[in-house]
Amino acid sequence: MSDATRVVREVLAQRAGESGALLPILHAVQDTLGHVPASAVPEIAEALNLSRAEVHGVVTYYHHFRDKPAARHVVQICRAEACQAMGADALVAHAQQRLGCAMHGNSQDGAFTLEPVFCLGLCASSPALMLDDEPHARMTPKSFDALLADARSAG
Template identity: 70%
Template sequence: LPLLHAVQDALGHIPADAVALIAEGLNLSRAEVHGVITYYHHFRAEPAGRHVVQVCRAEACQARGAEALMEHAEQALGCAQHGTRADGAVTLEPVYCLGLCASSPAMLVDGTPHARVTADQFDRIATQLKVLT
């Protein structure tokens, strides 16, 4: 896992041509490496947008409005969750527990945590990033 994290941190995703090199270096099959990449939601096989918005979907956040926040994010950003907007400006991803349960609903924007996020707060953050549709 640390190697996959390092590749993704450096490149923004794990390209298909890197899978064979990783597999060879770790003495694993390409299928085993691909299985790990597709199993863990954190890893991407395609590049993310210039900005990455990750909305927590764990139980505590769901109880405090994460579903509505995700729906608002989809409309405000103009892309579905698990997707990147056509212009490449933003990727919207669900994540499962950011460890901010007492301050839910929570999200990460380009790795920066935001807690107790309302639709208005979301719009202010997205406006600062210049990614609102």
């Protein structure tokens, strides 16, 4: 039995009986494995008496969930309206150019995953992003580049 299968079965044993268990199960699987593997979808669907399409639809609908492991560092740029009004679109374009990937992709060197996030609660100091679960506000292309350099030097 693979580690992923073991994790999924442990999570299902703990949570499958809860009302509205799908999202908590998906969160627990991703928190443990770093993603929700495609192989987990049929098992989760069966345990919750849902179709595979329903589970897959939830995994793909919410930007938070990944179907493959993230890189060592995760960059999440806020895509909410306040950040967009303050230059997040330009920041996204810069990040994509600098990392050499689109949203939901990995940088060419494999060190960074770039993801959208919808509101970090830093609207008054936008545009904002999170790097490895640490929020950063009033981001510019220059400050973005500095964050990447610091993350690379830290490992």
